[in-house]
Structures are given as structure tokens and as C-alpha cells.
Amino acid sequence: MNKKFFIIGGLAVILLLLGVWVYLLVYGAPATTDDIFANLGTEGEVTEGDIVVPPVVIEESPVVNVDAGRLRQLTTGPVAGFREVQLSTTTPALIYYVEMGTGHVYTINTESGETLRVSATTFPQTIAAEISNTGRYYAMRSASASKSTPLTVGTISTSTVSITKSYEGTALDVAFNNNEELYILSREADTSSAVTYNLQSNSSALLFTLPFLEAKVEWGKERGDSHLVYPKPATALEGQLYEISGDTLTRLPVQGLGLTALKSGNITLYNVIEGRRLKSYFFDHSFGVKESLDSAVLVEKCTGAADEGVFICAQDGSKTNLRNQEDWYAGEITFADSVWLLDGNSLTGELLFDTLEESGRQIDIINLDLNDTGEVLYFINKLDNTLWMYEL
Structure with a gap:
């Protein structure tokens, strides 16, 4: 008896499920899209009016406040080197600076304060940088345990936002003259010597040799000084x-x-x-x-x-x-x-x-530099390596 009871009960359940499936197949299709999507309005009401689309926020270039008094801070991050460059008499001067650590190059427009990155080429552990007077050539020096630091020299490309390397070596000291030539002081055996490196011709010429290993040089600004x-x-x-x-x-x-x-x-x-x-x-x-x-x-x-x-x-x-x-x-x-x-x-x-x-x-000043007109003094705060300026 028990076996027959279970068989009959199972067949009844199967027939019931089959009937439900047939009903849904024949009568369950929605007649309109309103039967598919719920109306989420209050009490069945549909919200009228235009759809408000959130505005798209376009990220703008950072701007330095160039009207914040005679003494003002130009960067919040550490700077490895800087130079004011006047590309033409009809355009504002630009402040070129190299970011410490990355070697990325930025410009600040002295009139609008707009800051742009003009080179994204990374020079790891950059601690010092020299910039030519046209902003075209760069000499990057990296951190090192030795007294001679790694040196990379290159030319900036504004179209590719990068720097093309032309020279790599080591140096005790470097500086550009106003003829866009680079002075490089290096150590060799028991002496130190300096060469003049021409980036346009990718050639160098001996400048002088010194009878001592480590020297400090105050370089002349013009060729022949x-x-x-x-x-x-x-x-x-x-x-x-x-x-x-x-x-x-x-x-x-x-x-x-x-x-x-x-x-x-x-x-x-x-x-x-x-x-x-x-x-x-x-x-x-x-x-x-x-x-x-x-x-x-x-x-x-x-x-x-x-x-x-x-x-x-x-x-x-x-x-x-x-x-x-x-x-x-x-x-x-x-x-x-x-x-x-x-x-x-x-x-x-x-x-x-x-x-x-x-x-x-508190500002502990280093790396003072007067622009060509003698009207603006730039310097670094030794405490955090930020760049500052003062209008004389």
C-alpha cells in the first residue's frame, strides 16, 4: 500500500507542475512593456520634465598665483633645478623646472601662472639638474654613493613630451654657459678635468686639467670667460x-x-x-x-x-x-x-x-638666481626644496 501511495502522489505532483508550465507558456507573455518594467514613480505617477545629466568636469592645468605679492612660492613639491627662459619678445617668460626624484620637466607661465608638464621622461632619483638658457637642453644628475654622480644629458621634444638622451656618464659638477654648451667636471685617476660638451654636434673638447682630485668651480657664463x-x-x-x-x-x-x-x-x-x-x-x-x-x-x-x-x-x-x-x-x-x-x-x-x-x-635660501632683466630673484628653500621668487 505504501509503495502505491508514493507512486500515485509523485505522478500527481508531476502533472500539476506540467499544467502550470503550459499555462504560463500560453497565457503568461506580457502584452506591453509596462507589464515588464516596474513604474518607480510615487503612487504610480510618472515624473515629467527634462532629464538632468550631471556636468562633465574637465581637469585643467594647475595654476600658480602670480599676483600673490612680491615674495611667492611657485611649487609645492621639491625642485632639482630651474631657469627662467624668454623664448621671444612677444611672449611671457616661462619658468622651466625639473621635479626632484622623477626628472620630469614643467613650465610656469609668468603672466597666467599656468603650469604644464613638457617632459614625462623619468630620470630616477634625480637630485640636481641644469637647464640651458633656451630651455632646450638638460643635464640630470642622480643620487649616488660615490662622489661622482651619474649624469644624463639630453634634448627636450615638445611634440612627444619627452627628452632624447645624447650623453651618459659621471660628473663632479656641471653647468651650461649662455652659448648652450655644457661644462662637465669629472675625475680621472689622480687629477680632475673639465670638458666643454656641444649638444648640437655631440662633441666635446678639453677645457682644463687640475692637479687635485676634488674641486669646486665657479663657471664663467659666456664662452671664453x-x-x-x-x-x-x-x-x-x-x-x-x-x-x-x-x-x-x-x-x-x-x-x-x-x-x-x-x-x-x-x-x-x-x-x-x-x-x-x-x-x-x-x-x-x-x-x-x-x-x-x-x-x-x-x-x-x-x-x-x-x-x-x-x-x-x-x-x-x-x-x-x-x-x-x-x-x-x-x-x-x-x-x-x-x-x-x-x-x-x-x-x-x-x-x-x-x-x-x-x-x-622660515626659508633657508640656496641656489639664488637673478633673471636676465635683473627684476626677479629665484631661489630654493633648503628645508623642503620648493621653488620661490621675489620681485625686486
Whole structure:
């Protein structure tokens, strides 16, 4: 009995399911699309009116506020090198700068403030960069454990937003002259030597050879200009200043511990350590006379002004009694700088501006550079490597 009961029950269920399927097949097809899609209006109402499409947001190029006072910050990220470039007399000057770490190149329009990336070629671990006066050629230096840093030189292509490499090697120091030639100082065996590299012809010529391994060079700006050379400064090392003109190396009557120097016209501003204190002097090449400054300034925080024999220097008035430069090199002390105009001809000084008063921030100035018109001073804040400018 139980077996028959289960068989009959199973057949009944199958017949019931078959009947439901036939009914849905014949009568279940929707007559209109309204039977398919639910009406999601309130209480069966259909919302009338135009459909509102959200606006498409187009990402614009970042813009620097170029009207934010005479002293203003141009970048928020670290900069490895920069240069103001005037491509024509009818267009605004552009500030070319190289991003630290990536080696990407950007421009800032000095009138509109628009920032554009003009090269996306990556140079890993870029720590320093030099730019030619037309913004066409670049020399990228990368981080290295050795004293000679990897160097890559190339030409920018605005059509492909990239840099084409033309030279790779190592260097102790590099600089472009105003003829778009690159000076390269490198170390060879027991000497160091410099060459002039022409990017257009991809050729180089020996400039000079030095009898010491590590040197600091203050390069001439024009082809044929003389160069100042001295051993790499150190507190315990007696430095000697030389001038190189053509193939002639001339020893100048300037020497001392920790020597550093910078030339403008016929005047050289230099530092030496005397009596365990850092001292600053002007040396007049025409008369062979030196004059001491009332307070020391670091040559590394100076640049030549438009007038010969005049310098623009950054100085922290509370830190003029320094023992040497090395604590500042190492970052053990930092400055909140004021900027001064120092005249080596008249032996006078004039305060231009105080960065703390102007910005409310501590700015430790390095890499000062005056534009060709002498109206704008650019510099880097050593504390974060951001780029700044001041309208004189």
C-alpha cells in the first residue's frame, strides 16, 4: 500500500507542475512593456520634465598665483633645478623646472601662472639638474654613493613630451654657459678635468686639467670667460684660489681654511675660517686688495647681481658668528634668511627683504638666481626644496 501511495502522489505532483508550465507558456507573455518594467514613480505617477545629466568636469592645468605679492612660492613639491627662459619678445617668460626624484620637466607661465608638464621622461632619483638658457637642453644628475654622480644629458621634444638622451656618464659638477654648451667636471685617476660638451654636434673638447682630485668651480657664463677654481672646501683643509683663463692657470693671493668663493666682475666674495670663526672678504682683482665684511655671509647663499662687483646674499642675522659652514651643510643648523645687496665696490650693504616677515615662514635660501632683466630673484628653500621668487 505504501509503495502505491508514493507512486500515485509523485505522478500527481508531476502533472500539476506540467499544467502550470503550459499555462504560463500560453497565457503568461506580457502584452506591453509596462507589464515588464516596474513604474518607480510615487503612487504610480510618472515624473515629467527634462532629464538632468550631471556636468562633465574637465581637469585643467594647475595654476600658480602670480599676483600673490612680491615674495611667492611657485611649487609645492621639491625642485632639482630651474631657469627662467624668454623664448621671444612677444611672449611671457616661462619658468622651466625639473621635479626632484622623477626628472620630469614643467613650465610656469609668468603672466597666467599656468603650469604644464613638457617632459614625462623619468630620470630616477634625480637630485640636481641644469637647464640651458633656451630651455632646450638638460643635464640630470642622480643620487649616488660615490662622489661622482651619474649624469644624463639630453634634448627636450615638445611634440612627444619627452627628452632624447645624447650623453651618459659621471660628473663632479656641471653647468651650461649662455652659448648652450655644457661644462662637465669629472675625475680621472689622480687629477680632475673639465670638458666643454656641444649638444648640437655631440662633441666635446678639453677645457682644463687640475692637479687635485676634488674641486669646486665657479663657471664663467659666456664662452671664453675665465673660471674660478679651488679645492673642495673642508674645515681642516687649506684652500687656494685659482683663476683659469684659456689654458692658463693663475694662482690668486686668496687662501685659507674652508675656502669658498664667488666672482662678480672684478670683485670676488670669499669665506675662510680664521680664529675658529668664519670670516668674509671682498677681493679686488684690479688692485689686489682685500676688505673684510662686518659679518660673515655664506658664499653658497649668494649670487652675482646685475651690476659688476655687487652680490645678492641671504643671511640669518642671528647666526653671523659661525665656526664654519659644515654644520649648515649637514643640516644641523638652519637659517631664517633676510636678503641683502652687498656692494664690493663701495663696501656697503642694503636690506632687500626679510623672508620671515614677508611670508611668515622660515626659508633657508640656496641656489639664488637673478633673471636676465635683473627684476626677479629665484631661489630654493633648503628645508623642503620648493621653488620661490621675489620681485625686486
